[in-house]
Amino acid sequence: MHGRYRCRALPRSPARRLIGAAALKVARYLLLVVVAVAFAAPSRASEGYLRPVVIEDMTFPVARSTWFSVINFTDDWHAPRMRFDATTRRWVQDGVHEGNDIFAEPGTPIHAVYPGTVEEIGWLFYSGWRVGIRGDDGRYWFYAHMRRFAPGLGMGDRVEAGTVIGEVGNTGYGATPGHSDEFTYHLHLGIQETDGRWINPYPLMRKLYRQSVSEAQ
């Protein structure tokens, strides 16, 4: 015996055809929405930052965006740090990390944590574009690896908690000003006591971040 089986779709009722057409329309609409959101995303990311939450004269230094926020930081105090030895042309461990690295998208605004006066602004080999602020408390607040400074910011300028001082970048580890791409985008925040000791900023950063999340919705 041999035979042929013919595959034939069952005739569709008018009602089923209508449902099918409606489903197709919904699918097309959803596709349009997805495409529209994808195209709108970059402009929303650059505009939609939440206002800094200032509590007791302090604010978290990395701005949160209104529609998503990619901020990531852990307690990396005293993690080993490497230095490039120009003589041997090798990376060698040189001390430990004296700050807190807060990872965020490039271009995210950086806010001054605490009020003070700009004491240093410019390029450093390991810090890249950095701003040092002498806080009203006498401590030195150090912000490094910026992509750029806030327009017009200069030595002696007064900043308040929440003043935008620059943007998150990945500059540094280079003699040429503007050198970048040696590591991923983050803000290095350092806090130096009046006696010269650097202290671990992480407990303060964690507290400020939690406040900004709970109060900025």
Ligand SMILES: [Zn+2]
């Ligand atoms: Zn760091």
